[in-house]
Amino acid sequence: MWIFSLKGSRFKGVNGFEELRKIVKQGAEFAKDVANIMQERADLETTYAKGLSRLSTKIMKLSSNSSGSLCEGWKATSVEMECESDFHKHLSRALWEEISKPLKTWVETQQKTRRPIEAMVEKAVRQLADRRNDEYKTKKNAFSMSRDLEKFEEQLAEARDGKGKYTDRDITKLEKKCRQQYDVVQKCDKEYSEACQKAEAARQEWDLSILKGAAQMQVIEEDRINKMQELLKVFNSNISQQGPQLSQAYANLDKVVSQIDLKEDLKNVMKERGTGPPQPHQILFDCYAEDMNLAMNVNRRKQALKSYLFYIESAVEREKKGKEGVEKLLQVYKDRPNFADADAQDEAKNRLMQVTFTLNFLEASHLKINTALSVMNGQSKPNHRFVQYIETLKDKQGIPTSTLRLPLNIALEGGTSYIATSNSTGSVEHSPPVSPYDDFDQEEFSDDEFDNNYEYPGSVGSTGQCRVMYDYSANADDELDIKLGDIINVYTRQPDGWWQGELHGKVGIFPANYVEEI
Template identity: 35%
Template sequence: MSSKFKLKYYFKPSLQSIPETSTVLHWKSSKGLNSFEELRKYVKDGEDMAKQISNILQERSDLDSSYAKALSKLAAKTMKVSRESSGTIAAAWHAVGSEMETESELHKTLALSLSEDLVKPFRHVIETQYRTRKAVEVTVDKTARSLAEWRAAQAKAKKLCYMCARDNEKMKDVEFGDSKHGRLRTLSEKETVKLELNRRKSEETLRKADVKYYTYCVSAECARLDWEAATNRGSRCFHAMEEERLTQMRDIASQYLSVVKNLSQKLVQIADRLNIPIACCSIDSDLQTVVSLRSAGSNVSEQLLPDFYAEHVSNVMNRDRRKKTLEKCLNLICEDIEREKGAKIGVEKFQKALQENPKFGTDESRQEITDKLKHLRSMLAFLEATKVKVSNAVADIENKPKTESPFVKYLEVHKDKQGLIQSVLKLPSWVQDLDSEGESPSGSDSPDFIDEGTLDEGQPDSDFDEFSSPESDSEDYSHSAADSLSPKALKNTPPLQQEIAPSTRGNGGRCRALYTYTANMYDELTIHPGDIINIHDKQEDGWWVGELEGNIGIFPETYVVELED
């Protein structure tokens, strides 16, 4: 486990003990959450409509023997319910309610058919969707609460970090203040030891506070990405549920039409009048409302970047210590960038393997890879923007030119409620879908082109130069696909349980396991002596990629012997 994640779990706060502050309420009322709430309300309204339609049909079945009055009331209720909703299917049900008025004396034989063939299957679908919707809502609410709590913890850690930095600066001034003004102060040995102990304690406290604050920032961003992923998954689930509900309601309307046609000659005219509105039912047309609600959320993700005490010249701090502190922060950020780059390359290789072999994996596994890439790109944007910000702060100290970056135009700086400086990165939505679309959009939303060689010297090049133009995006992807697939790059990739035919072989031949190897990570492959493994790729670092019983993963080269065909 890396030092980053050790720190993350070591400093993880007790989220249940954090009160619901204004920061928590802010995240509960964010634009993305409001968009999801509107979609949830729309789906719930559709579910309520479906429930009322099923209740109406059941009442129709129960009251069919009493004919005229009861059926007339149901017709009025049907038209009322359908008027409260929009769309072609709701319009069809409005027409059904109108025709019920004329059927008041003709539907005695409909009771059994309506109850058994229409109402029961429809209610089963409604109940199933209700349980699914509740599960999605619980997941989204849980991630939203977690995000709000992490933001509150981040704010507290930031305040503590700044306090420790100020105290450390005061300690430094006490130690070096007299010598700075040309006055030598003679201290006793006891005072010197005490001053040294206090200085070390202050520096250690500041170091821990900085690491803790940075860890909380990263954890908060991870929580935000989890919440964003949960809302996206929930939106996709609601989309599918709405499509299923509309399809079921259309099918129920069609079945109702069939029953009416089979009754008697007196119902023929009613059935003919229902043909037109029901034939005009269009799921694609009605789903446009769902699509518009899904796209109604903010197209710009707001990422709160870490703002270190030493980063802003308005905070009093010694110049040399400011520079050293920023360089330490920069090294920490660069380590995380390299780690995320390795994970991104590994996921892209898996994505390319699935694209080249359509039989490998399912739509769900491909969607998991797409979501993982989006997660990695967002985290890389978070880290790269932080790196540029800190690098520019170092450049200001050294009186060097600042680093030009496409992130600068999307960076906003303001003060939070505590009066502390807060940097917010607002990237447009096309950045999240760049790799899947294969090109960057034109226009003012696309950042200016930047050559990889123009970045600040001595720092790793940014993966986000690929956002500059379609040509650079293509070159970066080709280069990453040609690199070797290392275990480090695979450690953060999602597990892929592939459905592969047993006879399928990889491009690298086959091998037999000599020893037992138990997977330590979910991207590794567990093998036992005698297992025959299809080899997909051989790495120079001693790890191979292979397939065993439909599972793809990595395993050590020294545990197997290659077979000759």
């Protein structure tokens, strides 16, 4: 049986999935109608002439809405029905037991198979909508809190400069209020950062659900076409046993059935109704300090921009490690084709695509914020191939939304060495951002708000053990050296392809692709 490859499919993205769903539903209705027709054919054998003519007309009408060699086969069946006038009643049992009944059962089974696929996609759509809503709420709150902080800072500056009637007690209160508001801003920035990454993760999950759903829908449609071809052959076999007076009609039908070309039919459907490859649509980071039209102290603006760059660069380092692990696994699959089945290899390829898209998302966000910092430092704007694909729009309240729309070929190429070579952030060292209120605080502000080692959204803590399948040498202090056969106690499983566990009394991270769960 010819297998319809997803790699060559034109049914991609939301439109592709919806179009496939329509095709599958239309195919199911067609199969259901054919099953009913065959049942009627069996019931009407005693009044063959009248009933057969009516059914011939119905099949011709059904086939007129479709095209291709398979459709031509059913049209030939209609012609053959019209030629038969003295069909034997014993065909009734054969038509019911071998065609109508199995086809009805198959249609019911197909409907049950289709429901969980549609439910999976609908769930991903709802989750994406919820994440986008959370993202907007936290963004709006972060902007509002930053705006309030600037107001308090301005009041404090006026008080310190002796403008207005402020006592030392008033100044102390203002300093306390600023410290408290700064803590609120840091918390809101963290919540927005996490919500933004959760939204991107939900978008990727939605994208992957669409991809998987389309592939599964294609399998269902291919199964339907093969089933219809099989039943058409069964029908042809039964009627071909009739008398020599119908031999010419049977020969014509047999010729059409033998010329059915499933590959050509599917190619025609893709050509006529294919939607083409999707374009990734990624919502980037937008911070208050990035907009030069919003009021903000110059030093605080720079510090805020540097803080965001630090958070992004930390995330990039983790994603790059995950990508390296997936690429190594794919190389193993390439060197040893029989090591894993097709599903495992497809899963690894999909994971590499997800990590690549995440790096694009982080790199574009870094570029945007780094550009703002470069302008403040009097430097030229960074030159990057993503620039022309970034669009920023503001809502009625002035809150921006920046979108990255990369053509699929560019998105799949992955990032560049831009962040590693960027010199616009020369003052952004590999350490957490420092609060400007450290001199005032009774208790030092914790770096845990935006720790470089914070857990990504979607990480699920669990316990268990795994066995090492390949040797791996640590490239950083927080990584474990693992060797073939080692048993590791697993603490957490992170979605970036790295797990945390304990080996020989040492706790660290290691690539999940190098182990198997016990």
